[in-house]
Amino acid sequence: MSETVQPKTASIPPPMAMLAELTHRCPLACPYCSNPLDLTKAAQELSTEEWARVFRQAAEMGVLHVHLSGGEPASRRDLVELTAAASACGLYTNLITSGIGLTRTRFDALVEAGLDHVQLSIQGVTAQKADTIAGYDGGHAHKLAVAGWIRETGIPLTINAVCHRRNIDDLDRLIDLSLALGARRLEVATVQVHGWAERNRGQLMPTEEQVRRTTETVNRARETLRGVLVIDYVPGDYFATYPKPCMGGWGRIGLNVDPSGTVLPCHAAQTIPALTFENVRDKSLEEIWYRGAAFNAFRGTEWMQEPCRSCERKAIDFGGCRCQAMAIAGDASATDPVCAKSPLRARVSQIADAAVAEPQGAPLIYRGRPARAAR
Numbered sequence: 001m002s003e004t005v006q007p008k009t010a011s012i013p014p015p016m017a018m019l020a021e022l023t024h025r026c027p028l029a030c031p032y033c034s035n036p037l038d039l040t041k042a043a044q045e046l047s048t049e050e051w052a053r054v055f056r057q058a059a060e061m062g063v064l065h066v067h068l069s070g071g072e073p074a075s076r077r078d079l080v081e082l083t084a085a086a087s088a089c090g091l092y093t094n095l096i097t098s099g100i101g102l103t104r105t106r107f108d109a110l111v112e113a114g115l116d117h118v119q120l121s122i123q124g125v126t127a128q129k130a131d132t133i134a135g136y137d138g139g140h141a142h143k144l145a146v147a148g149w150i151r152e153t154g155i156p157l158t159i160n161a162v163c164h165r166r167n168i169d170d171l172d173r174l175i176d177l178s179l180a181l182g183a184r185r186l187e188v189a190t191v192q193v194h195g196w197a198e199r200n201r202g203q204l205m206p207t208e209e210q211v212r213r214t215t216e217t218v219n220r221a222r223e224t225l226r227g228v229l230v231i232d233y234v235p236g237d238y239f240a241t242y243p244k245p246c247m248g249g250w251g252r253i254g255l256n257v258d259p260s261g262t263v264l265p266c267h268a269a270q271t272i273p274a275l276t277f278e279n280v281r282d283k284s285l286e287e288i289w290y291r292g293a294a295f296n297a298f299r300g301t302e303w304m305q306e307p308c309r310s311c312e313r314k315a316i317d318f319g320g321c322r323c324q325a326m327a328i329a330g331d332a333s334a335t336d337p338v339c340a341k342s343p344l345r346a347r348v349s350q351i352a353d354a355a356v357a358e359p360q361g362a363p364l365i366y367r368g369r370p371a372r373a374a375r
C-alpha cells in the first residue's frame, strides 16, 4: 500500500453524505460502543463556528446529507445552533441520537432550526433489557417519550437497532415496536465486534442459526410491510460468503469528521497505522476529500491485491472492509478475510466459532461503567 497515489480528481465524485461526529461524550455505556478506544476530549472538539464552516464547505462541494452524530450529539450544548447552521447551507439534517439529553423544549427548537429527520437508537424491546444493554437506567422510557415528540411534529423517524446474541431473537417484537412508534424505517445492524466490542465478543456474537433466522424474519417482514416500513439490514458478515461493501467503497460516497475535525474515510480508519489523516482546522474539506493521501490509499480498485484484483465482484464490494482486513490479516490492503476467496477465511470461522462457544450470561464490559450481570 502506498500513500503517494496521485489522485485523478476529475474522476472522483463529491461525497453525498457527511457524518459529523459532534462529540465522543455519551451518557450510555454500550458494550459494543463504536467510538474509538482513544476518545476525543471535550476541550479538543470543534467549536460551533468551526462546525458551521465545515458545513458550508460540505454543501459547496456537493454533500447533500449531514448526519449529526456522536457519541451522543445532544451532549453538545450548541446542538440547536449546529442544526441551524447545517440547515442554512441547504444540507438535509439527520440527527442520530439515543434521545438522552433531549427535552421537549430542546427538541422543538431543533425542529424550528430545520431538523429534517431523526434516527433514534433502541437497545431492546423491553425497558429492562434495553437499559441493561445500554447500561443506563430509565433510558428506554425516555426514548419512547422522544419517539412520541418526533411523531407529533411529523419529522420522519428511523429506529436504529444494533442486534447481537442477547437481543437478536426479539426482531419480530422490535418491528412491532418500530411500527407502534410511528417509524417509517428500521435499521437493523448486526454488531461489529471490533474496538470496544471485542471485550464482549463471546457475549455479543450471534450464532449462525440466529443470523439465518434474522435474515428470514427480515425478508418476510419486508414483504408484509411493503409501503409501511422500510427495513435496512446489515447482516453479520462472519458467517457470510462475501463481505459487505463497507462505506459503499472507500472514499466513494461519504466521509466522517471526528469531534476534533479529523477527516476519516470511515469511523474506524484510525486503526490503520500506515495512514495519516488531515484536519479541517488545517485544510478544506474539499482538499482532503480529493487529494488527501488517506482517502486515495484505497479509492477505486487499483490498490487491490489478488484475489480481489481479478475478481468479478471487485466493483460490487470493493474488497470488503479495510479495517477488518487490518484487524484480522494485519494488512489493510488485503482481501477482507470474511471473503470465501480469502486465504484467511478459516481464521474468521475459528474466531466466530470460538466466540459463540463461550458460556453465556457473563457480565458485560461496559464503556466507562462497572460490569453488570446479564438480566
Ligand code: SF4
Residues within 6 Å of the ligand: 242, 243, 307, 308, 309, 311, 312, 313, 314, 315, 317, 318, 319, 320, 335, 336, 339, 340, 341, 342
Ligand atoms: Fe470481494 Fe475481493 Fe472477495 Fe472478490 S475476492 S468477493 S472483490 S472481497
Ligand code: FES
Residues within 6 Å of the ligand: 246, 247, 266, 267, 268, 269, 320, 321, 322, 323, 324
Ligand atoms: Fe473502516 Fe470498514 S470500518 S473500511
